[in-house]
Amino acid sequence: MNPSFVFRSGALITATGISFGAFGSHGLRALKPPMPETKINSWNIASNYLIYNGLALLAISFHPGLLGASRKYRLGAGLIMAGAAVFSGSIFGLVAARDKFRWLGPITPLGGVSMIAGYIILAL
16 A cells, blocks of 8 residues: 555545535435434534545655555554445445445444554554
């Protein structure tokens, strides 16, 4: 995993978060039957997490440790990418399917743990 990949991933994750956030603010409210406000809030939280983690990956891509052979930065960035995708993706799936895929619920915390682990690895 090189800095260019981390940078591009961060940019795509951020763009996805912004796009899904806009849809959550406008499109979900226009659905028939209307989406409950609690579900819209969950969608927006998932969008925000994508934006935060995408911006973090953009910053991480400039760290000199990522340029070398530092396994720590590659592992941390990979855990953040995977965690953001699993955390937000499972929430998007739950909301979009109107809870028809309840099995996604227990997966959400795994994404959160992955993100946290990635940041802790970077901090060590």
